Amino acid sequence: MNEPCESPNGRLDWLKSRLQQAGHKATHQRLEVFREVIQTDAHPDAETVFLGVRERIPTISRNTVYQTLQFLVDQGYIAPFGIHQASHRYDRNTMPHHHLVCVCCGKVSDCTQSGLNLSHFAGFENWGRIDALHLELRGICSDCLSKQEIASS
Amino acid sequence: MNEPCESPNGRLDWLKSRLQQAGHKATHQRLEVFREVIQTDAHPDAETVFLGVRERIPTISRNTVYQTLQFLVDQGYIAPFGIHQASHRYDRNTMPHHHLVCVCCGKVSDCTQSGLNLSHFAGFENWGRIDALHLELRGICSDCLSKQEIASS
DNA sequence: ATCCTTTTCAGTAATCATTCCTATAAGGTC
DNA sequence: GACCTTATAGGAATGATTACTGAAAAGGAT
Numbered sequence: 446m447n448e449p450c451e452s453p454n455g456r457l458d459w460l461k462s463r464l465q466q467a468g469h470k471a472t473h474q475r476l477e478v479f480r481e482v483i484q485t486d487a488h489p490d491a492e493t494v495f496l497g498v499r500e501r502i503p504t505i506s507r508n509t510v511y512q513t514l515q516f517l518v519d520q521g522y523i524a525p526f527g528i529h530q531a532s533h534r535y536d537r538n539t540m541p542h543h544h545l546v547c548v549c550c551g552k553v554s555d556c557t558q559s560g561l562n563l564s565h566f567a568g569f570e571n572w573g574r575i576d577a578l579h580l581e582l583r584g585i586c587s588d589c590l591s592k593q594e595i596a597s598s
Numbered sequence: 599m600n601e602p603c604e605s606p607n608g609r610l611d612w613l614k615s616r617l618q619q620a621g622h623k624a625t626h627q628r629l630e631v632f633r634e635v636i637q638t639d640a641h642p643d644a645e646t647v648f649l650g651v652r653e654r655i656p657t658i659s660r661n662t663v664y665q666t667l668q669f670l671v672d673q674g675y676i677a678p679f680g681i682h683q684a685s686h687r688y689d690r691n692t693m694p695h696h697h698l699v700c701v702c703c704g705k706v707s708d709c710t711q712s713g714l715n716l717s718h719f720a721g722f723e724n725w726g727r728i729d730a731l732h733l734e735l736r737g738i739c740s741d742c743l744s745k746q747e748i749a750s751s
Numbered sequence: 752a753t754c755c756t757t758t759t760c761a762g763t764a765a766t767c768a769t770t771c772c773t774a775t776a777a778g779g780t781c
Numbered sequence: 782g783a784c785c786t787t788a789t790a791g792g793a794a795t796g797a798t799t800a801c802t803g804a805a806a807a808g809g810a811t
Contacts, residue, residue: 482689486708491686507762508799526689527683529686532767534643534678535644537677539674553641574738575737576737585726585729587725625777684796685796686797
């Protein structure tokens with residue numbers, strides 16, 4: 446896989462050729478949604494992308510932006526930021542700890558093993574002050590793994 | 599601060615006395631919402647808590663559950679799980695990296711310094727297979743820090 | 752260029768989680 | 782028990798996202 450060129454126009458040309466290679470259409474809308482995401486370091490949300498693209502394509506619909514962003518994520522051209530959860534969740538454990546999340550069944554396990562704390566993240570004084578650290582390890586739990594083995598055997 | 603007792607009923611009694619100490623009412627609804635969160639390791643969301651509590655208090659409203667959960671978080675009796683974002687966000691950088699998030703202005707910066715990768719998390723073989731690692735460092739960026747200094751001087 | 756097929760787009764309606772608003776109800780104090 | 786404050790219930794409103802549907806556009810074959 447070729448790496449994308451760093452300049453915005455270079456990356457757009459890169460996306461164009463990769464879309465065509467993959468048999469997808471390099472539409473104006475797709476390219477402009479992609480441009481909107483790559484031209485900033487701000488990790489924008491869908492509404493921000495929509496407002497930005499609408500400056501250039503006034504008739505674009507919100508739905509197209511949502512679909513296109515999802516398409517670009519599915520194809521690996523952009524990444525979803527962090528881990529989005531549909532709803533707020535609550536934890537009975539108020540002590541600092543990490544989480545193991547099964548992407549298959551959604552189960553969350555606490556992980557109290559520290560080995561990692563704020564002291565590992567010196568060197569960001571110029572960024573500002575770091576107060577907290579949230580770590581999620583994502584994978585497939587042993588229950589789901591064994592179910593997959595049974596299913597494939 | 600006294601630590602909560604481990605048994606559910608012990609923790610409920612503990613909450614009751616702490617609420618009264620703090621001048622808050624130890625209502626049936628509050629205690630049952632708290633019970634619903636602490637009786638499971640599943641890190642439930644608001645709807646799950648609502649459905650569970652409704653088994654015991656059929657007239658409870660969804661709104662009360664939402665408010666009570668927020669109250670319990672504000673008072674430190676339970677913790678919010680992970681990091682909830684109102685909306686999906688997108689990242690032009692598809693390589694593995696971490697994020698620095700300013701809780702004040704919401705700005706997100708990439709952090710490519712690794713020093714941390716999956717190899718640090720051996721020892722979870724019995725949990726299952728870990729595929730990915732998401733780390734967020736949260737704090738206040740230098741811009742917001744200097745604004746605060748100006749405001750307080 | 753014409754026709755056909757498939758993909759993509761726009762616009763509206765629906766859904767889901769959450770918050771806002773307001774009147775009622777409950778708890779604690781005198 | 783009257784009074785004051787806090788908490789609750791219920792419904793309406795909001796915001797983000799998805800589902801649905803029909804129109805438009807793009808590509809390929811003739």
